[in-house]
Amino acid sequence: MTERLIISVDPGPLELGQRVQEVFGHVLDLFELLAHSGSTEEAGVGWRLVRVSMNSPLTIEAEAIAIQPLPPGVELATVARRQRTTFARNVSALKHGIFPESWRSSREMARVRRAFGQSGRAVTSVMVPADDNRSKSAVLKDESVVVGPSDLPAVEKAIQDAVNDALPRPKTQRGSIEGQLQDITTYYGKPAIKVIERRSRTEVWCTVSEAHRVEIAEHANFDDVWSGRRVRVEGTLVYDEGGGLAKVIADSVHIVAVRDVAVDEIHDPNLTQGLSSDEYLDRFREGTLG
Template sequence: MASERVTVQVESNLGEDGPLSVADTLHQFLDAFEFLAAAVEQEEGGGTIRWRLVSMSKNSPATATAEAYSTDPTVAVAPILFQGKRRFYSGVADLDKGIVAPWIESHFNVAKDLLRRNLNGVGRTVFDLDGELPQTVVVERVARQWLKSIERFESDKEAEVVDRTHSEFGSIDANVAQAATYKGSPALYVRERLTGKTIPAVLTEQAAKEAGKSHSWADAWDGKRVRVQGEIFYNAQGEICRVRATKVTDVVSPEVDLPALRSMNITNGKSPQDHLNDLWGYDG
């Protein structure tokens, strides 16, 4: 029958009799079991698995033994842990070859904290899967290799990200938030109406002259609605980050003639409810 226990040993980087700080030891235990749990969670029903502390020893090497159990009494723990241990063992073995398993990728922070601690304060971390598989022993050389594999993987993933940096000519609708300068050039900081993001609209010399004729800089605090035309710049995420404005014009909404609106028979004599029912295709 598959064992439901796992033991983790932590040893000082100064050797078997070297000192271990409380923080390094306890954090290494916590990260080790969380790292193992990440592999177990990939199995069907693995999300219900928790770890019960069985024993802990401060003798060198410091040792913690935990036993898996399920929060769902209908879940059989042993077969899940049997497969989860094998997933863990093969996943960390692949790190030696530069291969990063998906379950490790989703727990990079835990993995990196554990490995970095193994380079500073902790000299040896051992995962004993209770005799079912060979021990996984993490020493300085192993920790450096695994970190290298993870960091290379992260670098490759970043290189795959599509860079959406570009510019195009067009216009945006916005509300003026502030009149100021941008790198020494006159600018209106405007709140783009579609996204609500405030961006600088850097005025060309001609645009600044035209804006000065029709705008008081105090208008900047009034939230005036404007249409900004010019070259629109987008960042790597494809978001508008700046406009080189060649023209800024007020957007003035026409006043509504309420008396005239009241005299209009826009519902053709129907009640508002009947009119809306017809408009949306309801039977009433």
């Protein structure tokens, strides 16, 4: 039994000015999505052109063929029917605001965006003609779906959700940083301080939660900013995808006490063990210091 599929695209009113390339590109994207609607086993299935109607809507009828040997005991009709059903269900999921898992690669997401998200007023229909044992007018309902302009908000939501899911998640860990307090301000509407991190000398935003706002405010003020005071910020360190410190979600901010150190405090008269500086350095280089 031959498995067939009908896909039609109505580009919408003439005043939209859809170009031929856009309409045919729409159909090509749909057939590429069909090819990526199943398991690796179904990669051996292709769809041969049977009929094309150029009258609007542009309609393509195709039938399944084997483009590479299928595993022993696997029938072409079974695999093609499964791929076709998955494709129709994926289109139906988009219509209801759900992005299909099998189309989440960057290439397939781009095809979905072109075929459904950027098609404007176009109407896309996926139908399955009846097999030889059924009436010519019969259509398999669970494999037929129409996506039109009224479905565009749900489709766009599904696409945006998929894009957001694909974004890299920042890495977080508990820790602290030290640096020079540069500003007390807000960051995207939240209380925050800006610190020049001691090691990297880069600016780091440290946001302050409402739960810790009062406590932190007691430990830092504008005079500390003007004095360039050194602070230690403790909380959740958020790193970007490149491994750099992006920001800190602060639990506490403490002023680090800094004082002048007298030379006598660090002077050690016995450092060279009674040797002159030249003798000490020579032995140090030779590795013969006791």
